[in-house]
Amino acid sequence: MSTPPNAENAAASVPVLSVDAFIPPEMAVKAEVVGVKKAVMGWRNTFALAVLAGAFIAMGAIFSTIATTGAAGQLTYGITRLLAGLTFCLGLILVVVAGAELFTGNNLIVMAWADGRISILQVLRNWGLVYAGNFVGSIATAVVMFFSKQYLFSSGAVGLNVLNIANSKCSLEFVQAIALGIMCNALVCLAVWLCFSARTTTDKILSIIFPITAFVAAGFEHSVANMYFIPIGLFVKAGASPEFWAAIGKTAADYPKLNWYNFFIANLLPVTIGNIIGGAVMVGLVYWFIYIRKGLTHLPQPQ
8 A cells, every 4th residue: 555645745754863962073063053143143132141151150150169168178189179160060051051152152153254154243243242241240140149248158268268269360470371261261162062962951961061170170260250250259358347357367468469450451361362262263263174174064954
């Protein structure tokens, strides 16, 4: 008995389901498609999603700060850094799974630019909007956390950890900060790159954990994370009560490097430069060269 024509058409229209991860050439195509979508998104949505990403990364920073408070002298340096990294993963998990626009991850849209699908002005527009939104979200979260007085928890130990983290970031040398920023965003963009292979939420989370844990544990520098880590330290330094300083046995003068100039010039500027080199060049353009250059990848766009 012959199959009715309509049945054949219906069978042909049924999508083929697969649980296999995308392979790297497919990931490259998917990354380019995502890059185009990000570049042409309306500015209001782009900025709003960037504010969310700044807040999400700040949440990871908060989790990391709390988890490592009091660890000095109790845990080895390596274990403390590992704990900091594992908890910080919360930030990028929220960005990727919940949906948000993160400057460091968006460095990968250079793949779409290199293939001629978007202009350099569209790349810079996206980066500018997202960077500004990330800054607003991070700073706003730092303001809320300061007024929450969480820094007073554990007899001021949380605040001491906040100050030490911020002060150490403001004490970096310029070239050192660039190098740490390069290594950081190479790993962040590799985490995002691995997510392009994912078909499930679990896949995405597992793709994120090890690269992000590695960059934090190794002490690399993330520009958006520092938009929270350093301002919260500055707020505590400027606004904490005398009782707080007495509880931790310190004064504001013990943190001379922690100031707004060092935040912007000694940290945020060189770290941002490094993040762009590490993400856009070392990951984005390298994978474009391998898989997309001169039409080397001939694949349908992933669904």
